[in-house]
Amino acid sequence: MSTQTDTGSNALTAETFEGDLQRYLRGLGGLLVFLLVWWVGAMTTQPSYLVPGPLESVYAFIELFATSTTVVVPVLGSSLVLPTGLAHLAQTLFHYVPGLLLGAGCGIGLGLTMGWNGVLDDWLRPLVRVLRPIPPLAWIVFAIVWFGIHHTGAAFIVFVGAFWINFYGAYGGVEGVSTELTDAASTLGVERDLSMLKLVALPSAAPQVLTGFRTSIGRCWMIVVGAELFGAPGVGYEIINASNNLAMATSVAYMFLISLAFLCMDVGFRLLERRVLAWR
Amino acid sequence: MALSSDSSAGRDAREKITIQNVSRSYESADALANVSFSVAEGEFCCIVGPSGCGKTTLLRAIAGLDDPDGGSIQVDGDLVTGPGLDRGMVFQEYALFPWRTVRGNIRFGLDRPACDCPDCEARVRELIGLVGLDGFEDAYPKELSGGMKQRVGIARALAPDPEILLMDEPFGSVDARTRDHLHAELLDIWTQTGQTVVFVTHDIDEAVTLADRVVVMNAEPGTIQSTCSINLERPRERTTRDFVDYVAQIRSKVGSPVSTTH
Numbered sequence: 001m002s003t004q005t006d007t008g009s010n011a012l013t014a015e016t017f018e019g020d021l022q023r024y025l026r027g028l029g030g031l032l033v034f035l036l037v038w039w040v041g042a043m044t045t046q047p048s049y050l051v052p053g054p055l056e057s058v059y060a061f062i063e064l065f066a067t068s069t070t071v072v073v074p075v076l077g078s079s080l081v082l083p084t085g086l087a088h089l090a091q092t093l094f095h096y097v098p099g100l101l102l103g104a105g106c107g108i109g110l111g112l113t114m115g116w117n118g119v120l121d122d123w124l125r126p127l128v129r130v131l132r133p134i135p136p137l138a139w140i141v142f143a144i145v146w147f148g149i150h151h152t153g154a155a156f157i158v159f160v161g162a163f164w165i166n167f168y169g170a171y172g173g174v175e176g177v178s179t180e181l182t183d184a185a186s187t188l189g190v191e192r193d194l195s196m197l198k199l200v201a202l203p204s205a206a207p208q209v210l211t212g213f214r215t216s217i218g219r220c221w222m223i224v225v226g227a228e229l230f231g232a233p234g235v236g237y238e239i240i241n242a243s244n245n246l247a248m249a250t251s252v253a254y255m256f257l258i259s260l261a262f263l264c265m266d267v268g269f270r271l272l273e274r275r276v277l278a279w280r
Numbered sequence: 281m282a283l284s285s286d287s288s289a290g291r292d293a294r295e296k297i298t299i300q301n302v303s304r305s306y307e308s309a310d311a312l313a314n315v316s317f318s319v320a321e322g323e324f325c326c327i328v329g330p331s332g333c334g335k336t337t338l339l340r341a342i343a344g345l346d347d348p349d350g351g352s353i354q355v356d357g358d359l360v361t362g363p364g365l366d367r368g369m370v371f372q373e374y375a376l377f378p379w380r381t382v383r384g385n386i387r388f389g390l391d392r393p394a395c396d397c398p399d400c401e402a403r404v405r406e407l408i409g410l411v412g413l414d415g416f417e418d419a420y421p422k423e424l425s426g427g428m429k430q431r432v433g434i435a436r437a438l439a440p441d442p443e444i445l446l447m448d449e450p451f452g453s454v455d456a457r458t459r460d461h462l463h464a465e466l467l468d469i470w471t472q473t474g475q476t477v478v479f480v481t482h483d484i485d486e487a488v489t490l491a492d493r494v495v496v497m498n499a500e501p502g503t504i505q506s507t508c509s510i511n512l513e514r515p516r517e518r519t520t521r522d523f524v525d526y527v528a529q530i531r532s533k534v535g536s537p538v539s540t541t542h
Contacts (some may be wrong), residue, residue: 080407088391095480123520154537178375180371180373180375181375181377183340183345183369183371183375183378184371184375184376184377184436185367185388186344186345186362186363187343187344187345187363187367187369187437187446188368188388188389189363189364189365189389189392189440190392195392198446199388203377203379204377204378204379206379226341278420279378279379279380279381279420279421279422280378280422
């Protein structure tokens with residue numbers, strides 16, 4: 001009997017390994033087909049700058065790291081010499097990171113308070129209904145007139161985008177706290193509303209808060225590139241700048257760079273999420 | 281506390297919980313209508329009745345989680361106005377904090393408002409031993425079976441050393457065999473701690489197995505039909521003549537037929 005289960009479990013691990021391998025091979029196949037279509041498309045399209053080929057794009061990507069560019073760190077005012085690609089990525093991060101963190105912080109803060117406090121919820125709900133549907137990029141006009149289209153302006157746009165996604169994550173999370181858990185906490189001596197928020201509502205809402213934040217990481221990349229197309233410095237600006245010079249391969253190289261940056265952040269955050277939410 | 285309980289043991293059953301004319305109505309129906317009874321100190325009291333008879337509402341009212349429309353509930357002569365650490369509650373669906381480990385769940389009540397036990401970690405270890413969860417200190421609730429979850433629920437409720445333990449169909453979701461084990465363990469714990477227990481169930485066998493006294497409730501509106509003292513030695517065998525007689529007697533009192541799983 002025991003040998004049978006042993007072989008059974010071995011067969012199972014072998015099966016899942018085979019399944020994984022098959023999945024990877026299929027994924028690789030999909031990539032290769034895409035590259036082929038891209039390559040053929042690039043070969044046959046005239047004039048050739050319309051669709052830069054894969055190899056050309058890879059060269060352009062490597063080129064981003066062959067030259068260096070000086071960037072000025074905002075606030076600190078010091079300057080950094082970095083490979084060109086990283087320099088522009090850094091410029092983007094100078095408004096992406098503060099916008100994301102501040103927007104997420106304020107959004108989560110308001111979401112938690114509104115979800116927890118019925119009176120505040122009554123006051124603000126109509127306002128939220130009105131403001132929420134406005135696409136963050138629509139605020140670009142105010143970003144420009146208030147802050148100018150530089151780091152602060154772009155950070156403001158990112159802030160708006162991060163704010164709403166995180167707001168809804170936290171709001172929904174707190175609203176979904178089970179009364180059974182709050183009842184249990186009450187019988188265990190939790191008396192003040194603030195303690196209940198800290199000890200029960202917040203940890204119980206954590207999965208949704210974190211999902212909201214992870215979603216905002218991706219959404220803010222879209223928003224930040226949008227803001228930079230209007231002229232804020234960074235990778236988005238470089239995409240349009242390169243295309244103005246008809247250096248489409250360089251535009252593609254920056255697109256790769258954005259994809260890579262997003263992937264790193266997403267994977268990193270997922271790992272963190274898995275650790276924090278080990279209890280799920 | 282130990283001194284006063286010693287002296288009270290000599291006296292006849294001091295009233296611990298006094299329920300007077302308690303009424304509670306929801307939009308749809310009267311959940312409780314003029315319910316009055318009392319529970320003696322150290323007594324194991326079971327409340328049985330069909331679903332909708334308000335037994336859970338009554339228990340929640342004693343816990344201070346539900347505010348009755350009329351009447352009063354007193355514990356040691358003090359009016360119940362809200363939840364308190366003197367009354368521990370065990371919930372039907374466990375209500376464990378899923379983000380806390382077994383240890384963290386049990387510890388929860390000890391840290392509110394501030395830890396005043398001389399050695400909280402030792403207290404938590406003692407409780408884990410009491411409910412037989414040694415080795416599972418760092419497990420999260422999702423890793424536990426229903427019976428184990430409820431053991432945590434009981435240990436968590438016991439941690440602040442409440443004088444009253446309120447249990448709302450605590451073993452309704454565990455299988456019959458585990459339930460038998462848990463009954464024996466609960467009685468052991470009760471014998472050791474001498475707490476007053478109010479235990480709500482719809483299972484008459486369970487009530488007769490555990491209780492000193494069974495309170496039978498009727499539904500629509502929730503009222504007390506009768507009470508019945510169970511004068512049987514523990515541990516009780518469900519197959520003995522007396523046991524079966526008690527069950528039959530109580531079943532005949534419950535207005536609508538109540539089916540049991542045994």
